[in-house]
Amino acid sequence: MDFKVRLKELRKSKKLYQEDVASKLGIARTTYASYEQGSREPDHEMLVKIADFFNVSIDYLLRGEEHYKELASELNKRSDTRYAAIDGHDFEDDEKDEILVNALKQIDGLEKIIKEHLEKKDKKNNK
Structure with missing residues (x-):
């Protein structure tokens, strides 16, 4: 399992939509969606925000x-x-x-x- 799959599973485990997570992270839904699709990778600062958000x-x-x-x-x-x-x-x-x-x-x-x-x-x- 890789990052994009873990990210999607974490979001679904909290019963959130991509828009919900993107809003909390301060990014566009399309940016967040690209992380889940694996077409884009977050920088270090965003990784920290994502890790903190999902604890x-x-x-x-x-x-x-x-x-x-x-x-x-x-x-x-x-x-x-x-x-x-x-x-x-x-x-x-x-x-x-x-x-x-x-x-x-x-x-x-x-x-x-x-x-x-x-x-x-x-x-x-x-x-």
Whole structure:
């Protein structure tokens, strides 16, 4: 799955029309439609706006869930990746993959949280 497909799925999951998203992003519907069609790619600034609007990371927009799964699989192959049993429960391999995928997504989300924190701090310091 590529960017244009993920973008369309995100919009549909929120039950929005292209016009709705375009308006929120401050662009023409035709520009937004061209992103979903793959005939045009957003610049970095617009990628940030799209990621913020849909509350996902830029990494997710560009590489999707598959990226996290591949990364989790690679991490699970390492001998230094350990899972502590909780209440004596050992994890199956597929559970380990799922745990890592979710953790990697959350780590990506931290970028957005840190950025927002720094922006608030800058505004506060500039007053």
